[in-house]
Amino acid sequence: MDDTTLREARPHRPLTNWHDSTRAGLSPGQRAADVLRNGMGSWLFVAVFIVFMAIWAILNATAAAWDPYPFILLNLFLSMLAGLQGAILLIAAKRQDAVAAALAQHDFETNLAAKTEIEELMAINRAQLEVLKELRALAAQAGDEPPGGA
Numbered sequence: 001m002d003d004t005t006l007r008e009a010r011p012h013r014p015l016t017n018w019h020d021s022t023r024a025g026l027s028p029g030q031r032a033a034d035v036l037r038n039g040m041g042s043w044l045f046v047a048v049f050i051v052f053m054a055i056w057a058i059l060n061a062t063a064a065a066w067d068p069y070p071f072i073l074l075n076l077f078l079s080m081l082a083g084l085q086g087a088i089l090l091i092a093a094k095r096q097d098a099v100a101a102a103l104a105q106h107d108f109e110t111n112l113a114a115k116t117e118i119e120e121l122m123a124i125n126r127a128q129l130e131v132l133k134e135l136r137a138l139a140a141q142a143g144d145e146p147p148g149g150a
Contacts, residue, residue: 022102030095037092040085
């Protein structure tokens, strides 16, 4: 089998980034879950939230007390936020499980393709070794065996 035949026999597999191709097929809800998870899981969110609560407490303790101490309205908003965050994080975790399963399947398919290619290369290597043995035998018959019998 010559080099051209080998290239034609083996289909060309383009190198693609699994993440890019999968990201293109996400629904708007899945994209929103990812954006919210990444936003709420950041130090920027924590810092902004702490600043917001400090401003709320200062304004209500001093000037315009629309939610006087013990800040019941703020507690209500925090409870609602916690409930929403829990649901959003569960959605994001479910998505992450789906991504992990898809990546595992992709890795399996890649490994299977690599195994097939390695087996093809090993078959070619074995055929080359047989050809070398035949050439050595022919050289030995003709009396042209190289010194050292390599």
